[in-house]
Amino acid sequence: MxxxxxxxxxxxxxxxxxxxxxxxxxxxxxxxxxxxxxxxxxxxxxxEPVGPPWLSWAEIGADAAAARGVYTQVRSLSYGPRxxxxxxxxxxxxxxxxxxxxxxxxxxxxxxxxxxxxxxxxxxxxxxxxxxxxxxxxxxxxxxxxxxxSVEGTAHAALAWTDLREEWPVTPPVDHPGTWSPRWAAAVAVALAQVLALSGGGRVAVPEGRAAMAFRPTLDKLLPSGPPNRRLTLAGPGLPGGGRDLALVPRHPQTGEVWPCDDAEAVVPLAAGVWLHMAFHDERRLVPAAAGIPAGVRRDDPPPMSPWCAFRPDADVFLGALARLPAVREPWLRAIHDRVSERPYSSL
Structure with missing residues (x-):
């Protein structure tokens, strides 16, 4: 169109x-x-509505804000067009x-x-x-x-889930010259808010891999220590099935549909490009068995970029996503929201 x-x-x-x-x-x-x-x-x-007019929290009140999908205090809410x-x-x-x-x-x-x-x-x-x-x-x-x-021409049909891996671009986690991708920081922040809401306030375990790099340090810092009561694992097209607790699944990059996962208790949607990298990128490095690499063997030139600091979800995106989850009204999750709001850099 x-x-x-x-x-x-x-x-x-x-x-x-x-x-x-x-x-x-x-x-x-x-x-x-x-x-x-x-x-x-x-x-x-x-x-969601955006733009003027804006009303302050004092003018709106908690009940009216909740009716608009915001469950914790914010500075103002837009009453502009949706x-x-x-x-x-x-x-x-x-x-x-x-x-x-x-x-x-x-x-x-x-x-x-x-x-x-x-x-x-x-x-x-x-x-x-x-x-x-x-x-x-x-x-x-x-x-x-x-x-x-609507205009005449060839329509762009939505990709089938089975074609996602081959047809949709992967979002690399690291940008030049070694900084974490802001797209990753935002996508993980949105998913992190949902993982916390589903955790019930107990520890969440994350298996080794890119998902662990992105989620585990912050989950371990924000949730109490002790035996985990939930487990976050990747699921989606091209991955083996099996019973899962919390499934980290892709959100369709065109339609926004969440991948249906029938073998999980709950699902956490993640941006498709970030999910593709977490699910299929091989972090292992090839090590030559001999003293050198034989001529003609493909090599990385330049080598893959590595980040110069630890990964950190975007605090503002995280707080915005958390404010739109009804679970944030629970005292334990509200305490996390306030902690990150007061000390965003050290909390995440």
Missing amino acids: VFACAGCGAVLTARVSRVDFPDHADQRHGYGLLPALLEPGTYTIRD GTVGIAPGDLRGTVHILEACGGACCGLDDGYGPNLACAGCGRAVAVRVDDCGRWQVVWLNPRAVRPV
Whole structure:
């Protein structure tokens, strides 16, 4: 489909196909310029309200916030439109900047002043572009100002689960020049909040592997010591079955559907690209049996990047995910939420 101006009907985007909403959409990472949030030719939809008007916690109250899916105190809640459409900046067409709404940021544009893009045909405010430092570059289309239009052409069918490993790109855990991927930090933070909610306040064991690297240190720090009462293991297409307690499963990268796992007591969805790396990446290094590597043997050049510090889930993404789980009202989980909120760096 394409998206058109709801006022004059002018086409505002290239042809795009829907993908799952990214865990790192609202992440703020570092001080440099980040790449686009979405791949060219794709769009995503935010189910939660976003943008003005904003109401403070004192104006909302706990009951009204819980009705909107927020179960612990936050500074403010948006009462803006639901269904905001995100696209890659390069897929935008036929718009002009609203200059008075383009100020206040550091190295680019942000959403602090509301819509900063208007339809070039009729002048209707239609979108906000975000590309400031530390923000993923994206254009958010206002659902009240645009409408979807189906167009002729080959449809992009959703991948079958069995094709996921071959067809969908893996998200590497380490970026150049040796820093942990912010996509991993966000995806693990969202899943970590759900693991804690399902733990019941008891220790969770994680078998060796990438999942253990990402989850075990924080789980061991936030949960009490002692014998584990739950076990977190990877499950999904291409992995052997078997009875599981907590299953870490992929979320479909296009539809957002959670992989159905019938042999687990509970499932924890994880972004597909991160799950693929955890499930199928071989961490073992080849060691030559002789004194040197024979000529013609494939070798890593340059060698795989290694991180220079321990992995740490994104604290802000974690707190945002935890605030939207009803279990956070339990005293033990609320205590974890408050601990991370007060000391995010040392707690995770």
